[in-house]
Amino acid sequence: MDKLKRTTVASALRDWESIGIGNSINLKGWVRTRRGNKNVTFIALNDGSIIHNIQIVANPADFNEEMFRLITTGSCISVIGELVESPGQGQAVELIAREIEVYGSADPETYPLQKKGHSLEFLREIAHLRPRTNTFGAVLRIRHAMSFAIHKYFNDNGFYYLHTPIITGSDAEGAGAMFRVTTLDPVNPPLTETGEVDYSHDFFGKATNLTVSGQLEGELGAMALSKIYTFGPTFRAENSNTPRHLAEFWMIEPEVAFYDIHDNMDLAEDFLKYLVNYALEHCMDDLEFLNKMYDHELIDRLRFATENDFKRLTYTEAVEILMTSGQKFVYKVDWGTDLQSEHERYLVEKHFKRPVILTDYPSTIKAFYMKQNEDGKTVRAMDVLFPRIGEIIGGSQREENYQKLVNRCREVEIPEKDIWWYLDTRKYGTAPHAGFGLGFERLILFITGMANIRDVIPFPRTPQNAEF
RNA sequence: UCCUUCUUAGCUCAGUUGGUUAGAGCAUCUGACUGUUAAUCAGAGGGUCGCUGGUUCAAGUCCAGCAGAGGGAGCCA
Numbered sequence: 001m002d003k004l005k006r007t008t009v010a011s012a013l014r015d016w017e018s019i020g021i022g023n024s025i026n027l028k029g030w031v032r033t034r035r036g037n038k039n040v041t042f043i044a045l046n047d048g049s050i051i052h053n054i055q056i057v058a059n060p061a062d063f064n065e066e067m068f069r070l071i072t073t074g075s076c077i078s079v080i081g082e083l084v085e086s087p088g089q090g091q092a093v094e095l096i097a098r099e100i101e102v103y104g105s106a107d108p109e110t111y112p113l114q115k116k117g118h119s120l121e122f123l124r125e126i127a128h129l130r131p132r133t134n135t136f137g138a139v140l141r142i143r144h145a146m147s148f149a150i151h152k153y154f155n156d157n158g159f160y161y162l163h164t165p166i167i168t169g170s171d172a173e174g175a176g177a178m179f180r181v182t183t184l185d186p187v188n189p190p191l192t193e194t195g196e197v198d199y200s201h202d203f204f205g206k207a208t209n210l211t212v213s214g215q216l217e218g219e220l221g222a223m224a225l226s227k228i229y230t231f232g233p234t235f236r237a238e239n240s241n242t243p244r245h246l247a248e249f250w251m252i253e254p255e256v257a258f259y260d261i262h263d264n265m266d267l268a269e270d271f272l273k274y275l276v277n278y279a280l281e282h283c284m285d286d287l288e289f290l291n292k293m294y295d296h297e298l299i300d301r302l303r304f305a306t307e308n309d310f311k312r313l314t315y316t317e318a319v320e321i322l323m324t325s326g327q328k329f330v331y332k333v334d335w336g337t338d339l340q341s342e343h344e345r346y347l348v349e350k351h352f353k354r355p356v357i358l359t360d361y362p363s364t365i366k367a368f369y370m371k372q373n374e375d376g377k378t379v380r381a382m383d384v385l386f387p388r389i390g391e392i393i394g395g396s397q398r399e400e401n402y403q404k405l406v407n408r409c410r411e412v413e414i415p416e417k418d419i420w421w422y423l424d425t426r427k428y429g430t431a432p433h434a435g436f437g438l439g440f441e442r443l444i445l446f447i448t449g450m451a452n453i454r455d456v457i458p459f460p461r462t463p464q465n466a467e468f
Numbered sequence: 469u470c471c472u473u474c475u476u477a478g479c480u481c482a483g484u485u486g487g488u489u490a491g492a493g494c495a496u497c498u499g500a501c502u503g504u505u506a507a508u509c510a511g512a513g514g515g516u517c518g519c520u521g522g523u524u525c526a527a528g529u530c531c532a533g534c535a536g537a538g539g540g541a542g543c544c545a
Contacts, residue, residue, distance in 0.1 A: 032506090039502040057503080073495090090505050114479065114495050115506050121537065122479070177543090213545090238543055239469055251545060330541090341541075394545065439545030452538095464536090 004080055010050035012083065016093045021085055027054060027095060028078045028103075030132055031071055033115045036060075043071060043097075045079070048131070051138055051285050055086065058097040067102055074106030074113060074132075120455050127459055127468045135293065138286035139448050139456055142279060146444060147231075149278040150252055153271060154229045159254060162221040162228040164214030169206050170418055177237040178209035179247075210235035213437065214253050216369075216422050219398060222255040222433055223425045229254040231440075239463050243452040244389060246441060248461035255435030261371075261380040261397040264434035265312060265357050268384055268393050271438075272355075273306045279447050280306070287448075295449030301387070302447070310355040310384065315339075318347060318358055325351070338365045341390060348385045356385045368408045369422075370396040371432075382436065389445050395436020402426035 004026040012025060019025060029047030036042050041060055044053035056079050060068055071077060078101045086094040112126050113133065123130040130136045151161065167181050183203040184190065190201040199207040214230040221228040234251040254267065279287065280302055291298040313321075322333040322343050327350075331340040339358075348356050361381040363372060370379035384393035399405045405426055409416055416423060444456040454460040459468045 035504055035507050037501050037504090040504075042504050042507085044505080053505095055505080086503095088503055088505070108496060110478080112478070116479070116494055117506080118479065124537095234545080236544075240543060241469085242541080242543090243539085245544070249545070389545095391545065437545055442545055 006078075008049035009045065009047045009052070009054045012054055012093065012095070013050060013052055013091075016083060019083055021083060021093070023083055024080060024098070025083055025095070026078065026080045027056070029076070031073055031075045031077060031106075033073060034071055041068075041071075043077075043079075045077070046132075046137075048137055048141075051134055051141075051289050055088075055091050055094040056081070056097050057094055058100065062097075063100060067100065070102045070105040071100070072106060072108045072111075073115060074108075074111040076103040076106075077101065078103060120452065124454055124460070131458065134289060136455075138289050139444070139450060140458065141286050142283045142448055143444050143456065145279060145283050146275060146440070146447060149275050149282075150229075150231060150440075152278075153274050154227075154254065157227070159227040159229045159256075160221070160225045162214075162218060162225070162230055164211070164217040164221075164230045164232065166211055166233065167204075167208050168211045169204060169208050170216070178212055179235050179237045181208045181210060212236055213251070215255065215435065215437065216419070218253050218255040218435060219422070219433065220425060222257045222435065223429070223431065226257045227254070228256075241463060243454070244442065244445075246453055246457065246460055246462060249453075249457070250440035252438040252440060253435060255433065257431045257433045259397070259434040260432060261359060261382060261434060264395055264397060264436060265310075265359070265382055268357070268382070268395065268436055268438075269310050269355075272384070272392075272443075275443065276302050276306050276447065290449050294451075298449035301449075305355060305386075305446075308354050310357050311352040312357045312359065314360040315358050315362065315378070316360065318343075321351060322346065336362050336364065344385050344390055348387050355387070358383045358385065366396070368412050368414055369398050369405065371399045372404055372408070380434075384436075386442075386446055388451075389442050392442045392446065393436050393438050395434065397432065397434040400426055400430045400432050402430065 004024065006028050007019070007025040009027060009029060012019065012027060027045060027047070029045045032044040032046050032053050034041060034043050038060060041058045043056040043058065045056050046053045079095060079097050080099040081095040081097040083093055084096055086092060088094075113129055118133070123133065123136070131140060154161065182199070184197065184199075184201065190198040192198045202208070211234060213234060214232060218228060218230050230251070230253045232250065233248055235248055237247065238245070254271075256263070256267070259267070280299075287299055287302070316335065318339065319333055319335050322329070325346065327346055329340070329342050329346075331342065333339075333343060348354070359380065359382045360373060360378045362377060363370070363379045366379050366381045370381050372379055380397040382393075382395050383391050386392045399408065402423065406416065406423060409419070441453050441456050444450070445453060448456060450456050454462065
């Protein structure tokens with residue numbers, strides 16, 4: 001074939017005027033559909049650079065018959081031809097094929113992706129091929145754009161990206177069951193005198209796990225660099241089977257020195273609105289597809305979220321609203337117990353009809369490190385609740401007083417020797433500070449309108465499922 | 469982990485009060501058509517009804533166990 005640099009489909013469709021009608025280009029991609037007759041064949045080609053296909057027009061008589069038969073749904077081809085204005089409806093330009101090379105055929109009898117739509121459940125079973133669908137192409141491009149926007153937002157606002165460890169030796173993070181990391185022989189591990197596994201012989205000389213949060217280490221960074229964020233994988237060994245939980249997910253955790261709970265809420269709201277705006281500005285093709293195929297209110301909902309203030313109120317105020325709402329709940333509303341999903345949904349979807357930030361929860365239902373209020377009963381926690389997905393952000397102002405923090409550790413039986421390094425930040429040059437955790441996949445759920453978190457990550461990890 | 473619904477062709481689903489040889493649309497294959505847009509039209513092939521056991525003259529259909537999936541709940545991001 002001629003030596004021509006590859007042009008992406010995105011470029012051909014967007015920049016065809018500067019490429020020039022009548023000029024030859026080389027497109028490479030995967031065949032979505034093929035139709036036509038003896039005299040003319042139309043091939044819809046997609047290379048993932050954009051949601052749209054480009055139409056390749058070929059005269060079968062001009063090509064080797066054996067080769068031409070291999071151009072079926074799913075096959076991968078390289079086409080050199082002339083970019084022309086399309087006489088047909090539905091596209092501005094198309095490519096008149098002069099040379100075609102088949103990189104890889106795809107047996108139509110066994111290739112699982114068809115021209116017709118598939119259920120999301122079926123696509124989960126073929127996660128190795130689903131990136132080739134319009135839906136997952138759109139989701140994955142949006143996922144990329146959101147990753148980029150997160151780094152851009154923090155960089156533009158003076159935050160430093162802190163790489164907190166994936167493997168941790170601390171059991172004290174308090175965010176649920178963890179995955180053990182070990183190089184010991186599972187069949188015949190070294191034992192202590194009392195018959196327990198002796199992790200002093202393990203790789204790190206102690207028991208280690210995959211991280212459930214980078215927050216504690218993030219605070220160490222904030223106590224030096226002032227404004228930091230983490231963005232990395234997080235692991236929870238909880239047996240959660242819901243459309244909102246993964247065993248392996250990505251989390252963003254900003255942590256800022258000298259911020260109080262109000263600064264923290266301002267940051268969370270500004271950050272989320274920035275991300276939604278970024279998607280509206282940079283991913284409209286993909287959003288329009290998702291809006292059309294899955295969720296007709298998606299774009300309206302995204303616009304609404306950027307244009308309206310989040311409603312801020314305390315846990316105590318929320319409990320009062322719920323108790324006087326007249327609404328029947330399966331679970332009773334009661335000051336001192338955590339709100340159920342149905343309560344949160346009522347507040348967000350029925351009562352306020354907008355994102356809600358709840359603060360000042362009872363200390364008994366929140367983590368040990370949250371700043372204790374004067375009332376002795378509540379802590380400066382904040383949860384950002386979104387329609388359809390519930391808690392998208394959980395955060396707090398942190399307890400910066402050494403003695404109060406140590407006392408709290410003792411109450412909830414966290415051994416000080418395990419987190420001496422964390423307590424040290426309160427001993428030496430302590431400062432008020434605050435931060436939060438944003439579940440990346442939950443953000444992508446909101447942005448894409450997808451209903452199941454397994455459909456917004458390329459290869460989901462859930463109980464009983466680590467295929468691919 | 470609990471509650472609940474589901475599992476029939478490659479995919480999405482029908483299948484009546486249990487009754488002969490298991491149905492459709494799409495996909496695939498063959499043919500027709502000189503510009504299609506998830507092309508259209510005609511024809512063909514394609515099934516161990518999730519698995520195991522039970523009830524019955526007879527089970528896709530009823531019962532039990534197991535496996536997998538969906539939805540809801542809990543844990544949370």
